[in-house]
Amino acid sequence: MKKLFTNNPTEIAEEINSLITNKGALVCAKGGTSDKMKKLPLVAKSKSSAGDLMVILHPDHPCDSDKCSFYYATAGAPLRYFEAARVKKAKQFLGLQYPTEIYNVFRRKSPRVQTARKSTITFSILHKQRVYSGKVVDISLNGAQLSIDLPAQLSTGDTLCALSFILCSRLLADYEETITLAEAKIVWIQTEEERNHTLGINFEPDDNARDALENYINLRKIEDPKDFAT
Structure with missing residues (x-):
C-alpha cells in the first residue's frame, strides 16, 4: 500500500x-532482476536542460524504459517509492530527473478486509483522558484504516490507547465481534477537513484479539470475497 509523502518540489529536492x-x-522496482542489479548507488547531482538530475551508478541497469521506478529506505522513515524519467545514459552512469511525487510504502504483515455496515472504534490518545470514536474502514491482523471526526491534532507516530473495535457482518444482522487492544501507532494520516481525519494504524494483538480478528477476517472473506484485499 502506498500513500503520498510529498509532491512539493522543494521537499522533493531536499529529500533527493x-x-x-x-x-x-x-532499488530498481522492476521484477525479475537480481539483487545485485537492483541496488544502484546515488553518486552525484547534475544539471541538464530538463532541470536537476540525480546520477546513479548502473553497471548493468535493468530498466530499459524511459521512466524508471525505484524504492529507497532511510533511517526512521517508511520505505519510499518514486518514478523518474531517464534523461542521460553514459557508460557506468545514468541521469534521472527528480521525481514529481514521492510515496510512502507500507508493507502489510497480513491481508486486509473491508469492514461491513457500521463497524466502529473507540479510543483515547496517549496522556489524554477523553474518549473518541470513529468508523473502521478496513482491518487486518496487524492494522486498520479509520475515519474519525475530532478536533485534536494528530501526527504520524502518535499512540492511541484503550482501543475497542466493534466489527459488524454484512449478512448477519446481530453479529458483532468486539476486540480490545492496549495501544496502536499511527503510521499515516490524511486530514481532509479541519476535523475529519483518515488514518492508518499498526498494532500487535494479544492471542485473544488475534483469534477474534482471524474469525472476523474469515467471515468477511466468505461474505464478500471481492473485498478481500491482499
Missing part, C-alpha cells in the same frame, strides 16, 4: 539531495 549527500542507494 539528502539521499545523494548521505550516499544512499536506490
Whole structure:
C-alpha cells in the first residue's frame, strides 16, 4: 500500500539531495532482476536542460524504459517509492530527473478486509483522558484504516490507547465481534477537513484479539470475497 509523502518540489529536492549527500542507494522496482542489479548507488547531482538530475551508478541497469521506478529506505522513515524519467545514459552512469511525487510504502504483515455496515472504534490518545470514536474502514491482523471526526491534532507516530473495535457482518444482522487492544501507532494520516481525519494504524494483538480478528477476517472473506484485499 502506498500513500503520498510529498509532491512539493522543494521537499522533493531536499529529500533527493539528502539521499545523494548521505550516499544512499536506490532499488530498481522492476521484477525479475537480481539483487545485485537492483541496488544502484546515488553518486552525484547534475544539471541538464530538463532541470536537476540525480546520477546513479548502473553497471548493468535493468530498466530499459524511459521512466524508471525505484524504492529507497532511510533511517526512521517508511520505505519510499518514486518514478523518474531517464534523461542521460553514459557508460557506468545514468541521469534521472527528480521525481514529481514521492510515496510512502507500507508493507502489510497480513491481508486486509473491508469492514461491513457500521463497524466502529473507540479510543483515547496517549496522556489524554477523553474518549473518541470513529468508523473502521478496513482491518487486518496487524492494522486498520479509520475515519474519525475530532478536533485534536494528530501526527504520524502518535499512540492511541484503550482501543475497542466493534466489527459488524454484512449478512448477519446481530453479529458483532468486539476486540480490545492496549495501544496502536499511527503510521499515516490524511486530514481532509479541519476535523475529519483518515488514518492508518499498526498494532500487535494479544492471542485473544488475534483469534477474534482471524474469525472476523474469515467471515468477511466468505461474505464478500471481492473485498478481500491482499
